[in-house]
Amino acid sequence: MAKKQFKAESKRLLDLMINSIYTNREIFIRELISNASDAIDKLYYKSLTDSSVDMKRSDFKIEIEIDRDKRTLTVKDNGIGMTKEELDNNLGVIAKSGSREFNAAVDSKDIDIIGQFGVGFYSAFMVADRITVDSRAFGADQANRWESNGADGYTVEPCERDGVGTTITLYLKPDTDDDKYSDYLDCYRISGLVKKYSDYIRYPIVMDMERGRIKEGTEDEYESYTESTTLNSMVPIWKKNKKEVEDKDYNEFYKSRFFDYDEPLDVISQRTEGTATYSALMFIPSRAPYNFYSKDYEKGLALYTGGVMIMERCADLLPDCFSFIKGLVDSEDLSLNISREMLQQDRQLKVIAGALEKRIKKELADMLANDREKYEKFWSAFGLQIKYGVYSEFGANKDLLLDLLMFRSAAGDKMITLKEYRDAMPEDQKYIYYAAGEAGRVSTPSSEAVRAKGYDILMMTDDVDEFVARTLNEYDGKQFRSISGDDLGLRTDDEKKKDEELRKDHEELFGFIKDSLEGKVTDVTLSDRLTDFPVCVTTKGTISLEMERLLNAMPGSEKVTAERVLELNAEHPVFEKLKKLYDDDKDKLKEYAEILYDEAMLVEGIQPENPTRFAKLVFELM
Numbered sequence: 001m002a003k004k005q006f007k008a009e010s011k012r013l014l015d016l017m018i019n020s021i022y023t024n025r026e027i028f029i030r031e032l033i034s035n036a037s038d039a040i041d042k043l044y045y046k047s048l049t050d051s052s053v054d055m056k057r058s059d060f061k062i063e064i065e066i067d068r069d070k071r072t073l074t075v076k077d078n079g080i081g082m083t084k085e086e087l088d089n090n091l092g093v094i095a096k097s098g099s100r101e102f103n104a105a106v107d108s109k110d111i112d113i114i115g116q117f118g119v120g121f122y123s124a125f126m127v128a129d130r131i132t133v134d135s136r137a138f139g140a141d142q143a144n145r146w147e148s149n150g151a152d153g154y155t156v157e158p159c160e161r162d163g164v165g166t167t168i169t170l171y172l173k174p175d176t177d178d179d180k181y182s183d184y185l186d187c188y189r190i191s192g193l194v195k196k197y198s199d200y201i202r203y204p205i206v207m208d209m210e211r212g213r214i215k216e217g218t219e220d221e222y223e224s225y226t227e228s229t230t231l232n233s234m235v236p237i238w239k240k241n242k243k244e245v246e247d248k249d250y251n252e253f254y255k256s257r258f259f260d261y262d263e264p265l266d267v268i269s270q271r272t273e274g275t276a277t278y279s280a281l282m283f284i285p286s287r288a289p290y291n292f293y294s295k296d297y298e299k300g301l302a303l304y305t306g307g308v309m310i311m312e313r314c315a316d317l318l319p320d321c322f323s324f325i326k327g328l329v330d331s332e333d334l335s336l337n338i339s340r341e342m343l344q345q346d347r348q349l350k351v352i353a354g355a356l357e358k359r360i361k362k363e364l365a366d367m368l369a370n371d372r373e374k375y376e377k378f379w380s381a382f383g384l385q386i387k388y389g390v391y392s393e394f395g396a397n398k399d400l401l402l403d404l405l406m407f408r409s410a411a412g413d414k415m416i417t418l419k420e421y422r423d424a425m426p427e428d429q430k431y432i433y434y435a436a437g438e439a440g441r442v443s444t445p446s447s448e449a450v451r452a453k454g455y456d457i458l459m460m461t462d463d464v465d466e467f468v469a470r471t472l473n474e475y476d477g478k479q480f481r482s483i484s485g486d487d488l489g490l491r492t493d494d495e496k497k498k499d500e501e502l503r504k505d506h507e508e509l510f511g512f513i514k515d516s517l518e519g520k521v522t523d524v525t526l527s528d529r530l531t532d533f534p535v536c537v538t539t540k541g542t543i544s545l546e547m548e549r550l551l552n553a554m555p556g557s558e559k560v561t562a563e564r565v566l567e568l569n570a571e572h573p574v575f576e577k578l579k580k581l582y583d584d585d586k587d588k589l590k591e592y593a594e595i596l597y598d599e600a601m602l603v604e605g606i607q608p609e610n611p612t613r614f615a616k617l618v619f620e621l622m
Contacts, residue, residue: 003153004088011606027126029190030197032075032168034308037060037201039079039166043138059405064194064207064231068185071172073128078165081137082455087146087156091121091133125150127181128170134159135166191231197499200236200307200330207231236307238281238330242269254283262286265378268363270328276351280361282327282360288381292324299323301356304330317353318481319388321397322360324382329356357400364404368417379406395471407465410435410447410457418475426454430489432474433480435587436466437546438605445533445603446483449490452531466546483529484604486540486565491528494578499526502570502588511584513566516590517597520564527567534574537600538565545604566597591617604605 040060047053055078065074082090124131129149136143141159148154161167172181184202187209194205208226215223237245237253251263264283271279282301300313301319307330318325333348362555368375379386381408390398390405406415416424421432433450435457447457460466469480476489481488491499501512503526510524517524522540530536539545543562551560568575574596581589598608608614 003155005153025126026193027197028123029075029184029193030308031123031188031197033194033205035060035121035169036075036077036079036166037198037203037308039077039081040203041079043078043164045202046138048423054197060261061206064190064203064205066185066187066190066207071182071185072139073170073172073184073190074167076165076167077327078163081140081164081166082133082135082144083137083140084142084144084156084158086137087133087135087144091146091148091154093116111324124168124170126474127172127184129173130171131169132169133166134567136161136164138164138207140164160452184616191229193447194231197309198307199232199309200234200304201232202234202307203228204234206234221222236279236304236330238269238271238279238328244261250281250283253281254326258285260285265365265374265381266363268325268359269358270356272355276355277333277354278329278331280327280356280359282325282356284363284378285324285326286377286381288324293384297323301325302328303334304328305332305334308332309320310334315358317390318393319357319397320351321386321401324385325360327602358499361400361404368404372567379415384462384464387462387468391467391471398471402475405468407434407458410443410451410459412456416458416482421456421458422476422478424456425478428478429453429455432480433481433483433488434465434469435483436460436469436544437463437549439548441605444483445536445600445611446538447528447529448531449529450483450488450532453490463550466544466550482544484544484546486538488529495528499528500614506579509579510568512582512589513578513593516593517566520597521566524566524568526570529552530567530569530572533571533603534572535596536567537597537604538567539563540565549606567602568596596620 036161040062043053043055044057044060047055056113059581063076065076066072067595073393083185086358089230131148133146133242135146136145143159143545145159146154146156172184173179175182187207190207191209194207198205206228211225211227212222213225215221237249247267247593250267254260254264254267255262255292259488263286267282268280268282268284280301282392289297298313298315299318300311300315301317302309303311303314305318314329317329329352331348331352364375364378367378372434374574386401392399401420403417406417407421408414408418409421425432433447433455435444435447437460438540441461449456460469472480474480514524521537527536529538536546539562541563543551543560545562545564548560548562551557568578578589578592581592595614598614601608
């Protein structure tokens with residue numbers, strides 16, 4: 001029979017599709033199985049209204065056969081089949097889809113046809129250099145064979161086939177150094193791909209699998225045999241009634257699907273209809289993956305439509321702050337692109353993402369309110385990510401995450417939320433006080449006055465914490481104040497007036513100490529925060545000591561320096577010593593100034609610029 005040529009535009013599209021549209025070769029098996037499922041759906045739908053279809057739902061199946069000797073892979077269904085004209089029209093004109101036309105004519109929730117574009121079949125040419133399609137349409141006496149070796153054209157001629165349905169046979173390409181097409185002749189490889197992409201196709205996908213067993217009559221001699229095996233589970237766990245699914249079922253699904261030895265900390269199951277129609281099954285892991293806080297970690301939920309996996313990780317469904325969530329979404333309302341490998345950027349995807357974000361936030365808030373121990377375990381694993389979420393994108397998500405934050409309380413030595421801190425504040429407390437960086441790990445001189453007032457301090461020990469505090473700025477009307485900042489807001493007007501008079505009285509002493517430190521500080525002043533300690537270093541302006549450390553540690557960053565202030569405790573005996581030295585021994589006062597500055601920096605967790613000189617001065621003092 002004379003070979004028919006694809007239309008010119010179809011020929012160009014076939015070449016483009018084989019080489020460009022599909023970026024992942026293995027998805028050809030997904031496409032062929034999806035087409036087979038579509039064909040069965042059509043015949044099943046017909047059986048609901050046509051008594052001549054003598055088939056029950058349990059009669060339908062998809063079969064996969066492998067012949068290593070002939071290098072063939074066959075996908076067979078007992079669906080509605082195609083006539084000669086349909087073979088010519090559907091397979092001879094690329095991008096003409098019978099499924100799309102069927103969808104236009106049928107409105108039934110029981111039927112789910114995802115073959116919208118009519119190009120999926122041709123993905124098989126990525127692995128095969130010849131394809132035959134034997135098909136017998138329902139109600140037809142004659143079967144027909146469509147055959148093609150690619151862009152050169154195709155033939156359609158009569159053939160023999162028992163029963164209604166379609167058999168697609170792929171003659172795989174020869175192996176090369178770069179491409180091992182023989183991999184698709186391995187039953188375990190095909191089984192894995194079916195499990196990955198088509199596990200939830202609603203009809204059984206059956207294949208003979210090679211097994212091993214002890215040979216009869218022997219004790220240790222093994223023999224191989226083949227066994228017909230259903231490869232797919234068919235009913236997605238997320239579509240089952242919640243009453244039918246036990247916790248252990250979710251846990252086993254999670255561990256097998258996401259390769260985690262531990263059970264998930266929490267399970268979020270959601271099914272909605274209306275503006276956004278989808279099913280979602282999400283998990284909060286009990287611990288962070290080893291690469292979670294690295295650039296190698298890939299966030300995203302698996303995306304299904306009609307039980308067929310479209311994307312393994314759809315990053316658009318999760319905000320970065322919730323990137324620790326694992327799971328999947330199944331929706332039939334999404335717009336697919338031509339290769340079904342990614343989505344068109346449509347409104348529906350954004351609606352689903354917004355709904356998932358709200359649900360995850362609610363689940364975490366409920367956990368915090370009702371199971372504190374579990375939430376603190378979550379916080380230990382992923383609290384840092386929540387903090388990054390507050391700070392990133394210029395604080396765009398701070399309102400979403402605000403009530404999920406936790407910090408350690410200096411007063412109670414336990415984790416508390418901002419609300420708990422705010423509720424416990426004395427009536428006269430004006431600000432929310434925090435200690436960042438090294439100051440958040442130890443009790444520093446800067447915190448003395450705050451603690452003396454009976455005020456709690458949030459111990460912010462993570463690198464991102466001070467940026468979080470600056471981003472939040474305030475909570476429930478109370479501003480954040482660093483205990484190392486220039487104004488703690490603790491002094492009354494009378495106290496401030498008295499301090500100012502005392503500063504004027506010792507202005508020359510402070511000026512001398514500042515000059516002695518040769519630019520290390522921008523000011524020397526009396527402290528309103530010290531009680532027992534003689535000296536501390538604070539900062540003024542927008543850059544704190546902790547921020548200075550973090551910004552200077554960033555690769556390629558320009559060096560920044562905080563405006564440091566040396567604060568002296570006028571009530572401490574050391575201050576009296578400084579006054580006496582200013583009158584009697586200014587050279588010794590210079591050395592004292594160096595010692596006091598270095599000691600104050602050590603308390604803040606910063607090493608002296610010249611440790612040897614610091615040690616020498618201390619030895620001389622001793």
